[in-house]
Amino acid sequence: xSHVPAELxxxxxxxxVKVEGNQARIGITDFAQDELGDIVxxxxxxxxxxxxxxxxxxxxxxxxTVSDLFAPVSGKIVQVNGALQDSPELVNSAPYEDGWMIxxxxxxxxxxxxxLDAAAYTAHTAE
Amino acid sequence: xxxxxxxxxxxxxxxxDDIHRPQYNNDLDPALGRAVAAGERPPLIRVWRAARQEGxxxxxxxxxxxxxxxxxxxxxxxxxxxxxxQTGGTxxxxxxGVVHVSYLFPRTSAKVTTDDYYRxxxxxxxxxxxxxxxxxxxxxxxxxxxxxxxxxxxxxxxxVGTAQAWRGGLAGxxxxxxxxxxxHASIVVDVDxxxxxxxxxxxxxxxxxxxxxxxxxxxxxxxxAPAWLVGQSAAEAADTVVRDLMGFYEQWxxxxxx
Numbered sequence: 001x002s003h004v005p006a007e008l009x010x011x012x013x014x015x016x017v018k019v020e021g022n023q024a025r026i027g028i029t030d031f032a033q034d035e036l037g038d039i040v041x042x043x044x045x046x047x048x049x050x051x052x053x054x055x056x057x058x059x060x061x062x063x064x065t066v067s068d069l070f071a072p073v074s075g076k077i078v079q080v081n082g083a084l085q086d087s088p089e090l091v092n093s094a095p096y097e098d099g100w101m102i103x104x105x106x107x108x109x110x111x112x113x114x115x116l117d118a119a120a121y122t123a124h125t126a127e
Numbered sequence: 128x129x130x131x132x133x134x135x136x137x138x139x140x141x142x143x144d145d146i147h148r149p150q151y152n153n154d155l156d157p158a159l160g161r162a163v164a165a166g167e168r169p170p171l172i173r174v175w176r177a178a179r180q181e182g183x184x185x186x187x188x189x190x191x192x193x194x195x196x197x198x199x200x201x202x203x204x205x206x207x208x209x210x211x212x213q214t215g216g217t218x219x220x221x222x223x224g225v226v227h228v229s230y231l232f233p234r235t236s237a238k239v240t241t242d243d244y245y246r247x248x249x250x251x252x253x254x255x256x257x258x259x260x261x262x263x264x265x266x267x268x269x270x271x272x273x274x275x276x277x278x279x280x281x282x283x284x285x286x287v288g289t290a291q292a293w294r295g296g297l298a299g300x301x302x303x304x305x306x307x308x309x310x311h312a313s314i315v316v317d318v319d320x321x322x323x324x325x326x327x328x329x330x331x332x333x334x335x336x337x338x339x340x341x342x343x344x345x346x347x348x349x350x351x352a353p354a355w356l357v358g359q360s361a362a363e364a365a366d367t368v369v370r371d372l373m374g375f376y377e378q379w380x381x382x383x384x385x
Contacts (some may be wrong), residue, residue, distance in 0.1 A: 012303060013296050028297065035240075035299035041188035041215065053305070061188055061215035063275065064241040065291035067298040068306070085191075127301075 002031040002125065005096055008122035011072040016096060017115060020103075024048060024073050024112075027100040028060070029093065031125045036062040039091045042084040044101055049077045051104060053111050058101070060091070069101070073111045079103035131237040132247065134383050135170035138232075140376045142174050142369055149178035149208040149221070157213055160231045160294060160307040170232045172380075174372050176365045177313075179226035182208030183218040183326055184313070189334070198333035205328065214290035214311050216273040217338060218327045224317035224347075224361030226368045228252070230310040240299050241291055244310040245277040248289055251379045252279055252312055255372065258288070259352040268340030272327055279312070284346035288313045316368050317349045317361035 004010075009017045014032035018025040033039065041061035051057045051071040058069040081100050084090060091099040106112075116124060143159070145152045152175070152221035162168040177184075182202065189195050190211055199209045202377065210221060230248060249265050256263040261281045268278055271285040291298070295306015315323075324342045331338045349356055356364040 014300055032297050032300060036297065037241075041186075041191065043191065059187070060297070062298070063215075064245075065298045066187075066213065066215045066291055067293045068296060070296060072302070091132060115381070 002029065002034060003096070004030070004118045006118045008096065009072075009115035009117065010124075011070070011115055012124055013070050013072075015070060015072045017072050019110065020114065022106055022109065023078065023104050024075070025100050026072060026102050027095055028069070029121070030095050033092050033095045033099070036060065036064065036067065038063045039088045042082070042088045042101065042116050044080050047077055047080055051075065051077060051102075052100060053108075055068060055076045071104070072115060073104055073106050074108050075104040075106040077102050078105045106116060129238070129240060129243050130349070131239050132243040133237065134247070134380070135232050137169045137382055140171055140172045140174065140373055140380070142373060144175035146176050146178050146223070149180055149182070149210050152178050153184065153210045153212050156229050156231065156309055156311070157294070160309055163231045163233055164295060164305045166233075166305040171230075172376050173229040173231060174367060174369050174376070175227050175229070176380065177221045177227060178208060178209040178210075179223045179362070181222040183323075183330060184210040184212045184221050185218045185330070186215045187211060188215060189218060189330075192334065194333070194335040198330045201333050202326070202330055209330070213292045213309060216275065216288070216290045218330055219273050219288050219313050220315055220318050220320070220323035220327070222318055222323075222361070224315070224365055226314045226316050226365050226372070228312040228314070228372065230308070231298070232308050232310075234293070234295050234302055234304075234308060235305040235350045236301055238301065244291055244308055245289060247311055248310045249277055249279055250316075251376065252287060254379070255375045256281065256351070259355055261286075261351045269345050271344035272324070272340045280345055281351045285344055286346050286348060286351060303345070314368065315345065315347050317347055317356070317364045320345045320347060329385060
């Protein structure tokens, strides 16, 4: 049973969003990291890069495969989790805490309305 | 394979390569994958030769650090190609005696896993190798180049490396976005593995990475099937293997659909 914190929002593509004022902290869910297996590399853009909702912003490599990462909201990246460069396994061990990936200054907070709450995301993963 | 796994309909088997442009040859995989994802091409099994220039293929992780980028520049200054591939893992040999197989299948809404794609990649390749008298199996092999659970081993030594890339969303989960799955196998047909191993270790030494490969873990198709490919150069042997694999997959897919 994967962990789904109640206070976060989720995309159907298994990214989570923590809203902090006009900023969105973004990572991948516990369900997703479990499906991926041991993560060995996370490729993220630089601070200042513009991202658009539903477009790729990086990639994650596990021992099984490389996958695209998609942005759940649009805006400018204001923080990147540099700790993942040396410790990508944080995505496995603490996906909602030390395993966060980027913080985006949202250009359209209305995009949050399209995301799922914890109950809806839990139902989505059970489908 | 899981009960959700199904081979895509109407898979094309094609020989598509450009042996004179190493990085472009490798980048044909994502270009073809995007066309498959967009429905502009049918699902594809691409059989292809590595470029003629000797060298190694590395992952993006390998060249993400300054050390890795310096190692790449140094090997290239030594006249070797360093191709950066789409899939993960560590360095694998490249050169005229290497043949690749790439599955480029559209993402499906079915609950399929990376294991499903690895099995779909390895099962026919092992049958093909058995047909040439090779005792093939899958498994990890400590010290082998680009080690993984789905190495194809012959008599316990690594002959084929495998890897994947999922585009259009995370791997192993359903995605509403268009995308494709690349499942890739690299077959060492005829390569001097002593030299290739030294090159791989040289790259990681230059990169400041303690990872090393052990020569005794690897083998070649020429060594595994000594009665085949007799009298052929490495390039000729690669051509022969590509043609043989094309015919094999055409037949295999007929059986798989039944």
